Amino acid sequence: MSEVRVKICGLTREADVAAAAAAGAAYAGFVFFARSPRNVAPEVARDLALAAPPGLAKVGLMVDPADAALDAVLAAVPLDMVQLHGRETPERVAEIRARTGLPVMKAVGVAASDDLGAIAAQARVADQILIDAKAPAGAALPGGNGLAFDWRLIAGLRVAVPWMLAGGLTPGTVARAVAMTGARQVDVSSGVEAAPGLKDPERIAAFVRAARTAEAAPTL
C-alpha cells in the first residue's frame, strides 16, 4: 500500500515551507482568508510558493471567494490546486474549476451522519474532497479550529474521488485516525503549530512520520 500523503496547511514563512518539504509532505497550503491567523497576502504567498521545492504541491485555500479575489490570487501565486472551504455549492465548485483551470479540493464539514450526503454531491464536481470537522456554530473560522470529529462516521466510506482527512489531527492522533478511517491523505494546521500561524518544524516532522507509519483499516 502506498504511503499516506500529508498536507501541511497555513504556512506563513519560508522556514515553514522548508520544514514541510524536509519532512516529506506532499502538499503545502496557503490560507487566503482575512480572519485567519494564517492569512497570507498574495505577494507573500507568491514568495513562499516560489521557495517550495519541486514535488511539493501548492494549495490555495479560499472561503467563498468572489471571482475578483480568485483572479487576484491566481495571477500572483503559482498554485497547483484550489481548496474551497466555505459554503460553495457544487455548481460554484464547477464554475471555479473552469475559471481557474486548476484541480479543486472541496472541504465538507462533518459532525453527524446527516453531513455525509454532501460528500457524494461534491465528489461529482470536485477533483478531491477534504473531510473536515464541521465548525461549531458561531466559530470565527470555518476550519483550522483544531477540532476533531467522530472518525467512526466515515469508517469504510467510499468516495468517488481522492479524499483527505482533516480536523484537529496531531502527531499523537494521526495514526489512529488513519487506522480508523482508511484515509490515504491527511491535512493538518493547528496540530503542528507553536502558536497560531507559526509552524513548529519538529511537530511537522513528527506528524509526517506518524502518518506514514499508520496502518489503514481496509474499507468495507
Ligand SMILES: O=C(O)c1ccccc1N[C@@H]1O[C@H](COP(=O)(O)O)[C@@H](O)[C@H]1O
Ligand atoms: O487554517 C485556517 O486558518 C483555516 C481558515 C479557514 C478555513 C480553513 C482553515 N484551515 C483548514 O482547516 C482544516 C483543519 O485544520 P486544523 O488541523 O483542525 O487546525 C485544515 O484543512 C486546514 O486546511
